[in-house]
Amino acid sequence: MKTQLFASEFHKIIASDTKLEQVSSGYQFVEGPLWNPQEKTLIFSDILGNTLYQWSENRGSSILRRNSHMANGNAHDLQGRILTCEHATSRLTRTDFSADGALEILATHYDGKELNSPNDVICKRDGSVYFTDPDSGRSEKFGVPRPQQLDFQGVYRRDARDPNLLLLVDDFSKPNGLCFSRNEKHLFVNDTDRGHIRIFDVADDGTLHNGKIWAELKPVGIGVADGMKIDTAGNLYSTGPGGIHIFDKDAKYLGIIHTPEQATNLAWGDSDLQSLYITATTSIYRLRTLISGHKPLG
Numbered sequence: 001m002k003t004q005l006f007a008s009e010f011h012k013i014i015a016s017d018t019k020l021e022q023v024s025s026g027y028q029f030v031e032g033p034l035w036n037p038q039e040k041t042l043i044f045s046d047i048l049g050n051t052l053y054q055w056s057e058n059r060g061s062s063i064l065r066r067n068s069h070m071a072n073g074n075a076h077d078l079q080g081r082i083l084t085c086e087h088a089t090s091r092l093t094r095t096d097f098s099a100d101g102a103l104e105i106l107a108t109h110y111d112g113k114e115l116n117s118p119n120d121v122i123c124k125r126d127g128s129v130y131f132t133d134p135d136s137g138r139s140e141k142f143g144v145p146r147p148q149q150l151d152f153q154g155v156y157r158r159d160a161r162d163p164n165l166l167l168l169v170d171d172f173s174k175p176n177g178l179c180f181s182r183n184e185k186h187l188f189v190n191d192t193d194r195g196h197i198r199i200f201d202v203a204d205d206g207t208l209h210n211g212k213i214w215a216e217l218k219p220v221g222i223g224v225a226d227g228m229k230i231d232t233a234g235n236l237y238s239t240g241p242g243g244i245h246i247f248d249k250d251a252k253y254l255g256i257i258h259t260p261e262q263a264t265n266l267a268w269g270d271s272d273l274q275s276l277y278i279t280a281t282t283s284i285y286r287l288r289t290l291i292s293g294h295k296p297l298g
Contacts, residue, residue, distance in 0.1 A: 001287075002258040004220065009248060010255035013235060013291055020259065024061050025283040027053075029142070031227075032074040032120075033279050034082070035269035038098075042269055042277050044284065045071040047087060047142060055284060064097065070143055072136075073120035073227075073265070078127045078160075085118035087137025088144045092118045092129070092158070107131075107158055110165050113149035120177050120227065120265075124184055127160030128206050130168075132175035132189065155189060157206050168208045169200070177227040177265065182234055182294055188214065190225040190238060197225065197238060197247075215251045217241060221258065227265025227279075231291045237276070239263040244278065259285060268293025 001020040003010070028048035035042055041054040045068060052065040052074075065071075070087035077083055081096045083106070092107040092115075106129070108115060117137025123129050134153045137143030152170040155178070159166070169175070173193035180187055180202070187200045187208060199214035217225050221242025228238045234249030243259040244266065261281035269275045269286075273293040278285040 004242070004256040004258065006253045006255050007248075009252075010246065013231070013233075013246060013254065013289055014257065014287070015290060018288055020257070021286045022260075023057075023277075023284050023286050024055050027282050029264075029281060030279040030284060031072050031264045032085070033227075033265055033267035033269075033277050033284070034074040034076065035267050035273075035277070037271075038080070040271070042267070042284065043074055043082065044279055045074060045084075047072055050088075052084070065095075065101075070137065073118070073131070075121045075123055075129075077123050077129070078125075083121045083123065083129060083131075085121050085131060087117045087119075087142060090115045090117050090137065092121065092131055106163070107156070107165055110150065110154075110156065110167060116148055116150055116153055117143055119175070122178055122180065124180065124206070126206070129158040129160075130178060130187065131156055131158075132172075132178055134172075134174040134176060134192070136174070155208070159206070166207070169211060172198075176225060177238065179228045179230055179236075182230065182232070188228055188236065190228060192224045192226065195219065195225050195240070197228070197236070215247050215253070217245050218253075218256070220256060223262045223264075226263070229266050229268060229276075230294045231268075231289070232294050233291050234294075235291065237266060239265060239278075244276075257287065268295070 027046040032045040041056045052068040073085040116135045121131040155169040157166045176190040176192045178189045196216040200208035217240035226239040244257040246254045276287045
């Protein structure tokens, strides 16, 4: 495995002899990895393949939903149902695959206009849902080309008791991956176009305040600021140019794990949450870490 080291603390997270393992391949553009601890499977989207898959160590890959509406990000809600961002329909949906698998539409519009194309989603411990809404799914490469109705690309919150969306931030160039700090007092959001990670204070009412640039990703290869996750020590892992960029809880740049393909997102998995599953263009990769992943809802 090829790495780029910026600080010695990197090897407290990733052992020097760790191998990057390709566990599944043959897709068109994979995204939205989500570990299902009950089934011990990895759920993920193939955006261009228009399919939602699940993978397990014993059974390999199988189709979970054939027409996924070019799904991207996935997350669990409080009940374990799957929240999904759809590029082709500009919707945020919810599905209980453990029951009848019926799809429920959670969000389609803001202020009377269609959302751009929900991209990534997470769920807070109070049941509220946060998601980013860039224009990616309205492009010819990653979605269905169509005019954009909103004149901004925002970050939204949907309260568990109120279906009306609350616009939290509207000054991103292209908001993408997002994750909470361990105590949920801060929210990190990637800006793909600007190549940096922003941090916000999360108020008691769920609104965001005091946004600022937390870290900038080094342009060292193919890829963009995309999916993000944290571990139990508060280290942050962000997909970006060249692979996976790792920072400590104080934004100190620790290093980069280089991936053979453009990394798009990542999720903690396996019984000890010490396997980092990485979606990267046509493949799923797995990397064992020395620190277990933080167990968010999504």
